[in-house]
Every structure is written in C-alpha cells, then in structure tokens.
C-alpha cells in the first residue's frame with residue numbers, strides 16, 4: 067500500500083466536505099420543517115386543545131422537533147467548546163461480498179454521526195451512532211471485518227472537515243480506496259485535554275462498544291484500572307440506553323452519580339454533546355433535595371457516618387422526643403383533670419411510632435393520647451370522652467408542639483449534643499466514636515455546611531421520619547388559644563402560643579427554599595429549604611462506585627428500587643476502608659437482578675511513563691491491583707523535585723513546575739495538593755490565565771489534565787482515608803506530563 071500524498075488527502079477531504087455540506091443543508095431544512103410543524107402544532111393546540119391530527123403526524127412532528135433540538139444543542143456545545151467535533155464523524159466503506167462471487171462489487175458507503183439525518187427521499191445521509199447499522203463502525207476489526215473495508219474518522223471543526231484518519235480492515239485496500247493517517251485513536255489520545263471531558267463517539271473501541279450496547283436490564287458492571295475509559299464508556303451507555311428505549315428512560319429518568327461537584331462539572335458536557343440533556347447528574351453530596359454538601363469529614367468521622375452500625379443510632383434518634391417539646395400534659399376535658407407525665411407520653415410515642423412515620427402521624431398521636439387519657443377517667447362514655455379530648459383546644463395546642471413535624475436535618479443535629487450522642491450511640495459504636503460523631507456535627511453547626519457523609523444520614527432519617535408536611539392549619543382562631551386561662555397549669559407553658567402565626571409549625575424553616583435569602587446564622591443555613599423524598603429513576607449510573615460507603619449505597623438504593631444499573635469502579639482506587647461491608651450494601655441495593663460485567667484493560671489516559679510511576683506505588687500497597695496497559699509513549703519521565711517542608715519553598719517549587727509545564731503542554735494543568743499547603747499555593751496557581759486549577763486529592767477523582775503537579779505525596783497518604791489508594795488516584799490524573807514535589 068502506498069502512502070497517501072498531500073494531494074490525495076486534500077481530494078479525500080473535499081469529497082467528505084461535500085457530503086458534510088449536504089448533511090447540514092438537509093438538517094437546516096429539517097429544522098425549518100420542525101419549526102413550521104411546531105408552530106402549526108401550537109396554533110392547532112390553541113384552537114382545539116385536544117387536537118384531531120392523526121397520531122402518526124404527531125409522532126413525526128415530535129421526531130423532527132427532537133432532531134432540531136438535538137441539533138441546536140450539539141451545535142451550541144461544539145461552539146462553546148471549540149472542539150474538533152461535528153455532526154458527522156465517521157464513514158464506513160463496506161463490501162457486501164459481490165466480488166468474491168465473481169459479480170460486480172457490492173459496495174456501500176455509510177456515514178455515522180451524532181444523530182440520524184435523511185434526505186427528501188428519506189434516504190439516510192447519516193446514521194445515528196447508536197443505531198444497529200452503525201455498530202460495524204465500532205465492532206469491525208481486521209480479524210472480523212464485518213464487511214468493512216475501510217473505517218474513516220472525520221475530524222470536523224463545526225461544519226468544516228479538517229482531517230481524516232483511516233483504519234483498514236482488510237490486508238489490501240482496493241485500488242480506489244485511499245488510506246490516510248495512522249489511525250484515529252492515537253491521534254485522539256495525543257491531543258491536548260480541555261477543561262471538560264469530551265465524548266469519544268468517533269473512536270469508541272470494540273470492547274468499549276460491547277459495554278455501551280449491553281442490554282439495559284439488571285446490573286452492568288464496568289471495571290478496570292485508572293484511565294481505562296470506564297467513565298466515558300458509561301456515559302455513552304447512558305446515551306445509548308436513551309436511544310434504544312427512549313420512552314422508558316426519558317420518562318423514568320436516568321441518574322448519573324459521581325464522587326464530587328468537580329466531577330459533575332467535568333463530565334457535564336459529554337451527554338449534551340451527544341444530544342442528550344435529559345439525564346440528571348448529581349454528586350453524592352447533592353443527591354438529596356434540600357441539602358448540598360461539598361465538605362469532607364476527617365477520615366474517622368466519615369468512617370463512622372458511612373458504616374451500617376450508624377443505622378441503629380438513627381433508628382433510636384428517630385424515636386427520640388423532640389428536645390424542646392413539652393413533656394407534661396395537664397388538661398381538663400369533660401370535667402376531668404388529665405395528667406400525662408413523661409413516661410406515659412413516651413409510651414404513647416413508642417406505640418404510635420411502631421406503626422407510623424412520625425411526620426404523618428399527628429392524628430394517630432392525638433388518638434393514642436386520648437386513649438392514654440381515658441385510662442385515667444373513671445366515668446362517662448368512652449367515645450364521647452375521646453371526641454372531646456381530641457377536640458380540646460389545649461390538647462391540640464399541646465400536641466402541635468409535642469408531635470410537630472420534624473426535619474431530618476434538625477433531628478440529625480440533636481446528635482451534636484455530646485450527652486445525646488453518648489446516650490444513643492455509646493453502646494452501639496463505642497463512647498469514643500459517639501464523641502467524634504457529636505463533634506463532627508458541632509463542626510457543621512459552626513461552619514453552617516453539611517459534610518458529604520451527612521447527606522446519607524439525612525436521607526436515612528428522612529425515610530424513617532416520613533415526608534415533612536405542614537400540619538393542617540388550626541381551625542380555631544388565634545384568640546381562643548391565647549385566651550386559655552393560665553395555659554401553664556396545663557403543662558403548656560412552653561408553647562409559643564400565638565407567636566408563630568406566620569411561621570411554620572416546625573422550628574426548622576420550611577418552604578421550598580426557592581428565593582430564600584442565605585442566612586448569616588450557620589444553623590439557619592443548615593436548615594434552609596426543605597428535604598425532599600427520594601426521586602426514583604429507571605436507570606442509575608454510579609461512577610467511582612468503589613468509594614461509596616454502605617450508607618451511601620442505601621441512599622442510592624432508595625432511588626433505584628426499580629432501576630437497572632450501570633456501576634463503574636476500580637477497587638484499587640478506593641478511599642473507603644471497609645470494602646466488604648460496602649459490597650454487601652451494594653448487593654442489597656441491586657436486589658436479585660441479573661449481573662453482567664465488562665473489564666477494561668487499556669489505559670487511554672496516562673502516558674506510559676506516568677502510569678509506570680504510579681504502578682510502582684500501588685503494587686507496594688495493593689499487590690493484586692487491576693493494572694491496565696498504557697498504550698502511549700511520550701519518552702518523558704515524570705519529574706521528581708525535593709522541597710523543604712516550608713510554605714514559601716513549596717509555593718516556589720510549584721511555581722517553577724507550573725512555568726515549565728505551561729510551556730510543555732497546550733491545555734489544562736492541575737496542582738493536586740493536600741489541605742495543609744493550600745494557603746501557600748493560592749497565589750502561584752492563580753497565574754497562567756485560568757489554565758491551572760488547585761484541587762484537593764479526593765476531588766481529583768475521575769478527572770484528568772494534560773499535566774499535574776502532585777504536592778507532598780506523603781501528606782496525601784496521611785490526610786486521606788484509604789491513604790495510598792488516594793495517592794494512586796492522584797498519580798494517574800495526568801495525560802502527558804507530571805511533576806511530583808517530595809516535601810520534607
């Protein structure tokens with residue numbers, strides 16, 4: 067096979083450009099048609115809301131509309147990212163075998179793109195990459211060409227074809243097929259990384275495609291070492307599932323969960339770039355409506371909060387009396403003096419909670435109180451008494467405080483009191499752990515922010531307490547209550563009767579949180595908005611699954627009770643200390659559904675020299691770690707620099723490393739540093755026009771940059787839960803260059 071000349075390449079590009087132009091022309095027509103149909107549809111809807119159009123027509127309108135929307139979304143993304151991406155990215159030259167049978171060659175050209183486009187005669191100009199007809203683009207290999215002679219990747223910038231890369235699937239190309247380039251994959255991997263992850267539709271590899279197109283049902287597990295494309299494959303799988311069963315997954319919802327806010331920001335463009343923007347992306351700290359957490363607890367506190375033993379503590383907590391609620395009821399009902407003291411009230415509470423969620427059992431609580439009161443009465447009709455009791459204004463006033471709805475966040479904060487924590491948790495998790503729990507919640511109260519691990523506890527408590535609802539508004543007027551003669555004698559002195567008419571019944575602020583001003587009071591900030599119940603999804607995709615604590619698995623399980631799952635992870639990168647317990651909780655979340663797994667073995671991210679450096683470290687600590695093959699050489703080893711343990715010296719060395727790396731790579735750079743050096747590094751990392759980010763080790767999970775400066779590996783091990791595994795994560799974030807500052 068002869069090398070393609072420059073003229074050959076220019077000619078081939080011109081051919082492709084002509085096709086791409088045609089596609090965009092047809093698409094523009096489709097957009098116009100869709101707008102017309104849409105406008106007509108709107109007009110029709112206004113005159114006849116039910117519509118009389120035939121369903122096929124409506125379906126077609128929906129189809130065009132979607133294509134138009136998808137097109138504008140992908141166009142917007144492309145222009146935003148200045149990526150070398152376009153609508154059409156692939157071409158297949160197929161031979162259906164006529165030649166072998168001595169007939170005319172039966173050739174076919176198929177273009178593959180981000181969505182399907184047809185011409186006026188309904189002939190396909192481009193096939194959606196997810197359609198079965200596009201599968202050979204990803205599945206063909208020289209060993210099993212599946213009829214493909216040549217696979218061509220088009221590199222486009224917007225509507226302009228700027229390059230082509232071919233892979234030949236047969237030993238000898240037919241004379242009329244020019245073959246250009248060294249293959250699209252290496253070209254893609256060598257390119258510089260942007261701030262955000264990009265899709266890989268043009269260069270999905272065969273084994274990745276198998277995971278992407280695996281059946282939807284059950285649990286699909288994708289494992290593999292660092293940089294093996296697990297995340298990107300899983301995201302393409304989400305897009306594929308939406309294509310394959312749009313009705314189910316668009317209406318049921320697809321949830322993608324990742325480890326941090328930095329991660330969700332990093333991947334957020336991939337699905338819109340593929341034309342899908344109906345997927346919900348959340349970090350584990352942002353999974354529960356009404357609470358957002360980005361702060362990480364110290365390892366011991368995170369371990370206590372993540373482990374299943376905390377469940378019993380929460381179970382007790384959910385049954386606790388409200389600390390500031392009245393604990394004595396003294397009322398006159400039907401001429402009878404009733405007195406219910408703390409033990410009697412506790413019995414009533416336990417009895418109600420045996421069968422009801424606390425927040426939805428006001429009426430049941432009132433009834434049980436009435437029964438308890440009746441036990442003290444020795445005359446009259448029972449039913450009459452119970453009615454009078456339940457109708458009594460001062461009983462109701464008491465009950466509204468004693469059994470007010472409680473917000474799960476407020477309840478969790480009861481554990482900030484060391485005595486409460488010790489009383490409820492001491493025998494279950496040990497006195498020392500109970501102390502750590504209390505002080506970590508005090509930290510929340512001081513900072514006004516929740517930790518990521520708190521979110522799963524809030525969710526667990528919310529499930530136990532039931533949805534927070536306002537009590538029905540009081541039927542009697544304000545004055546009737548205020549006019550009670552000396553309310554204190556009835557044990558209602560603690561009531562703020564009449565004070566809170568414009569405030570919610572619960573002391574926790576309610577409302578939907580929208581438009582609320584941010585309070586300066588940390589406790590108010592912790593309790594602002596309202597915790598919502600678990601939204602359920604048809605598919606849940608979990609990335610960095612190895613890091614989820616058992617309690618976090620339970621939180622996910624509530625959102626995926628009927629879902630199929632895609633689960634992505636690498637045990638060697640885990641920052642969670644007790645894998646066994648976590649695996650058990652994960653199994654519980656999945657239930658008995660079918661499992662299939664895909665194992666990725668090629669590291670597409672790291673240059674070989676960088677990955678080998680990381681490999682040496684992880685083999686010391688995790689001898690059986692899942693080590694992939696790094697396929698790309700740069701000939702440049704990572705640079706190690708020894709730095710004295712002094713803030714100014716660390717900053718200076720970081721600054722020098724950044725100067726050098728900014729010259730060597732074109733794209734993004736990260737300084738990954740443990741907390742202790744952050745105050746020293748702000749200034750040096752602020753240079754270089756936003757190309758450099760400063761990030762903590764745990765937040766670097768799942769992310770990548772062209773180059774990294776890894777500051778103080780020993781401190782990273784010491785500061786992080788799962789120490790060496792977190793350092794392994796950190797050392798595998800760079801695509802092209804890495805500098806390691808050994809401090810001390």
Ligand SMILES: Nc1ncnc2c1ncn2[C@@H]1O[C@H](COP(=O)(O)OP(=O)(O)OP(=O)(O)O)[C@@H](O)[C@H]1O
Nearest residue numbers: 266269270271292293294295296297298670671768
């Ligand atoms: N087929 C492919 N074509 C081009 N790039 C690819 C391909 N597969 C993976 N990559 C790239 O390799 C890099 C690593 O991918 P990804 O982040 O999905 O790996 P990962 O296995 O999730 O990594 P980690 O576990 O270390 O976070 C990304 O830049 C991704 O775009």
